[in-house]
Amino acid sequence: MSVKIRLIKWFDDVFGRLLVVMGRALPYKELEVPVRRILVIRPGGIGDALLLLPLIKSIKLKNPTLHLTLLAEKRNSAVFSMCHFIDCVFCYDKYGELCHALEASYDAVIDSEQWYRLSAVIAKCTGAAIRVGFASNERSYLFTDTIPYRFDVHEAINFNNLLTPIKDYLNDPQLTFDNLIDIPADATKSAELLLGETGHSSFVVLFPGGSVSEKQWGAENFSYLVERLDAEGLPIVVIGGANELLTSSVVLSKAQGINLAGKTSFHETAAVIAKAAVVVSGDSGVLHLATTLGKPTVSMFGPSDATKWAPRGKQHVVLNKALYCSPCSWFGQIPPCPYGVRCMTEISVDEVEQAVLTLLEKNKPRQQMP
Structure with a gap:
C-alpha cells in the first residue's frame, strides 16, 4: 500500500468523524424534478471499480438522457475512462477536479465507498436531494437513504443494492454484465505488437503481483508453475507494474515467456488479457479485469473473503484453503499474520497447474464433424 493511500486512510480515521459531525449541519434541498443528474463516488482500487460497473451501466441503459x-x-480512473456510458470522470485526489465536481448540481449521489468517511462528507457537500450510501458506521448520518452493508454476499450485490432507493425515480434500471468496458483500438494494436506470434496462440497470462503482499501467491510458486506449463507447450505472458520487474524476472527464471511487467498501460493490459486463454492471479484488480472481460480465471484466495470477492461461474476456478483464521481482511485491512500466511502458501503448484489445464481443456474449440 502506497504512502499516499496510508495518509488518506489515516486522515479519514483521525478527522473523518469530526467532518461527519460538521457535515450534518450542512443544508440540503428537496427533490423537485425527476432524477436527471447523478454523481457516483468510487474511491479505492481497480477491483471495486470494475465490480461497480453493472450498477452504473444499468442506470444509463434505460435512462440514456440522464x-x-x-x-x-x-488509481482507478482508467477503468471508468473505458466506459462509454459515463459522461464525465473526475478524481477526488486531484484538488482542481474535486472542486469542479462539487461545483456541479446533482439530483442524486450514490457513494459506493464501504467504510471510510470522507466520501460521505463529499456526498453531503454536493447538496443533492438524494444521497445513498452504506450504513457501515457514523458516515450513515450524512445520507438521506442508507443500505445495510452485508458480509454474506458478493460485493457486486452490495453495490447493486445501492440502486434500491432511487429506482422509483428512474426508468426500470435492469442489471447488465455485458460489454462493460471498451478497449481502445490503439491499445489493442499495441498489445498485438507486444505479443507477436504468441498473440495468435492459446497463451496463459500470469499476474504474480498486487498491492497487498499477503494476497500474493509468491514469485517462486509462479516460477514453478511457468516451468510446468512450459513443459506442456503453453506460451506464458507475465504482466505487472513497473514496481514488479524483479518479481516478474523471478517468475520467468525457470522457463521462457513474455515479460510485459512495466511495459503496458492499463488499457494495453486489458487488451493483452482479452486475448488470453486463461488468467492466473491472486485477489487483485487484474483478476476482476479478466472476469469483466469474460476470460477464464484461476485465482488464489486466502486473507480475502472468497464469498465477497471471488469470480462466479463455471469458467472460474477459485483455490481457497479455508483455514480457521481465514478470511482475516476487514474493509481492506489485513492484520499481521502469525502463521506465515499459510492460507496462501499451502496452495500448491499442482493445484494451480491442474486448474489451468482443466480450464484450457474445457474451453478448447470443438472441431466440427466432417
Whole structure:
C-alpha cells in the first residue's frame, strides 16, 4: 500500500468523524424534478471499480438522457475512462477536479465507498436531494437513504443494492454484465505488437503481483508453475507494474515467456488479457479485469473473503484453503499474520497447474464433424 493511500486512510480515521459531525449541519434541498443528474463516488482500487460497473451501466441503459458523473481516484480512473456510458470522470485526489465536481448540481449521489468517511462528507457537500450510501458506521448520518452493508454476499450485490432507493425515480434500471468496458483500438494494436506470434496462440497470462503482499501467491510458486506449463507447450505472458520487474524476472527464471511487467498501460493490459486463454492471479484488480472481460480465471484466495470477492461461474476456478483464521481482511485491512500466511502458501503448484489445464481443456474449440 502506497504512502499516499496510508495518509488518506489515516486522515479519514483521525478527522473523518469530526467532518461527519460538521457535515450534518450542512443544508440540503428537496427533490423537485425527476432524477436527471447523478454523481457516483468510487474511491479505492481497480477491483471495486470494475465490480461497480453493472450498477452504473444499468442506470444509463434505460435512462440514456440522464447525465452521469463519476468521482473516482487516480488509481482507478482508467477503468471508468473505458466506459462509454459515463459522461464525465473526475478524481477526488486531484484538488482542481474535486472542486469542479462539487461545483456541479446533482439530483442524486450514490457513494459506493464501504467504510471510510470522507466520501460521505463529499456526498453531503454536493447538496443533492438524494444521497445513498452504506450504513457501515457514523458516515450513515450524512445520507438521506442508507443500505445495510452485508458480509454474506458478493460485493457486486452490495453495490447493486445501492440502486434500491432511487429506482422509483428512474426508468426500470435492469442489471447488465455485458460489454462493460471498451478497449481502445490503439491499445489493442499495441498489445498485438507486444505479443507477436504468441498473440495468435492459446497463451496463459500470469499476474504474480498486487498491492497487498499477503494476497500474493509468491514469485517462486509462479516460477514453478511457468516451468510446468512450459513443459506442456503453453506460451506464458507475465504482466505487472513497473514496481514488479524483479518479481516478474523471478517468475520467468525457470522457463521462457513474455515479460510485459512495466511495459503496458492499463488499457494495453486489458487488451493483452482479452486475448488470453486463461488468467492466473491472486485477489487483485487484474483478476476482476479478466472476469469483466469474460476470460477464464484461476485465482488464489486466502486473507480475502472468497464469498465477497471471488469470480462466479463455471469458467472460474477459485483455490481457497479455508483455514480457521481465514478470511482475516476487514474493509481492506489485513492484520499481521502469525502463521506465515499459510492460507496462501499451502496452495500448491499442482493445484494451480491442474486448474489451468482443466480450464484450457474445457474451453478448447470443438472441431466440427466432417
